[in-house]
Amino acid sequence: MNDFVFTKVKKAKLISFFIYKYHSNLFRKNVINNSSIKTVFCNKSELLSYLNESEVINLVKELSEKRKKFRKNPKERTNIWNSYRWGAIKLNNGKGLYSLIRKFKPEVLVETGVCNGISSAFILLALHKNKKGKLYSIDFPKIKGVNYENGTFWQDKGGAEIPKGKKPGWVIPENLRDRWTLIHGKSQEELPPLISELKEIDFFLHDSDHSYDCMMFEYEEVFNVLKTKGILASDDIVWNNSFDDFCKKTNKKPYYISPNVGFLIK
Ligand SMILES: C[S@@+](CC[C@H](N)C(=O)[O-])C[C@H]1O[C@@H](n2cnc3c(N)ncnc32)[C@H](O)[C@@H]1O
Incomplete structure (x- = not known):
């Protein structure tokens, strides 16, 4: 038996x-075959030229090494018995975002949801290569081993956590940090004052609280101040219909880096 x-x-x-x-x-x-990202580039070789830049290939290697160290024991659990994950954007999706930023060269960028900092690292590398732009990231991190009161995080939050003793974005290479401002807090509270201070933004990435309400809230807040031809991107669009609904509502065409990462151009 x-x-x-x-x-x-x-x-x-x-x-x-x-x-x-x-x-x-x-x-x-x-990144190339199963997505619509290629349609925003002049041709496939333009996209490939960014995807094949040695700096981004090296970043992928560096992040893969850090990931191995992060999770020595794959069976490790968080306090609420979720699988302990670094909860990051997939490396290929990071490369897709990198290529978009290399092409469009945005100056003011906002991101929600940093955690260990993988998406931020790709964005900041693209800004470093462009030699222009500033990234403002908002994060309300969950730290491994800390017991939080019920209701501190959104209901369906998974196991994305940062190790004890580390800060959000700890994987971001030191030489990329000069174009970065980290704001600690929930996007629901920190996004409105940030965008009223920035007035206009060129690029936004959502990757924080993936409830329908929060995603829709962030898209709406940002869209108001997004410049014409600015990009609004979102990870985890398959969690609910907020991204599709928002594209319909604003009559904007949705583009996809992968089934889980979408963006629109205002
Ligand atoms: C999926 S992880 C972000 C991963 C990151 N973009 C990357 O690629 O490495 C989500 C992060 O958002 C944080 N978070 C959860 N709710 C939030 C909220 N309301 N506002 C801001 N950050 C939030 C989580 O604690 C976590 O640090």
Whole structure:
């Protein structure tokens, strides 16, 4: 009987491994093949020229190394028994955002949701290469091992946490930090004063509280001050319909870096 159960478990694990491999291959290719990002570039080789820049290839290697150290034990759990994850944007999606910023050269950028800092690192590298632009990031981090009162975070928050003793954005290389301002707090409270101070923005990325209400709130706040031809991008658009609804409401065409990361151009 035990042998039978063991074989079943092994088989199930094997099947999920192949499904995972199949999907990760799709994700590997999707920056170019399975997405609409290429349509905003003059041609495929323009996009490739950004994706193949040595600095971004090196950043991917550096972040992959940091990730291995971050999660030495894949079975590790958070205090609320979620799988302990660094909750980052996929590296290929990061490269997609990098290419967009390299092409459009925005000057004022706002991001919500930093956590360990993977998306911020890609954005800041693009600004460094462009030699222009400033990124303002808002984050309300969850730190591993800390017990938070119920209701501190949004209801469906997963296991994205930063290690104890680290600050949000700790993976961002030192030489990229001069164009970065980090604001601690919830986007619901910190975004309105930030955008009224900045007045106009060129690029926005949502990756904080993925409830419908918060995502819609952030898109609406930002859209009002987004410059014409500015970009509003969002991670985790498959969590709910807010991104699609917002594109319909504003009559803007949605573009996709991957099935999970979308953007519109005002
Ligand atoms: C998915 S992680 C961000 C990952 C990051 N963009 C990256 O690529 O590495 C979400 C982050 O947003 C934070 N957060 C949750 N609710 C928030 C809120 N209302 N306002 C700002 N940040 C929030 C989480 O604690 C976490 O640090």
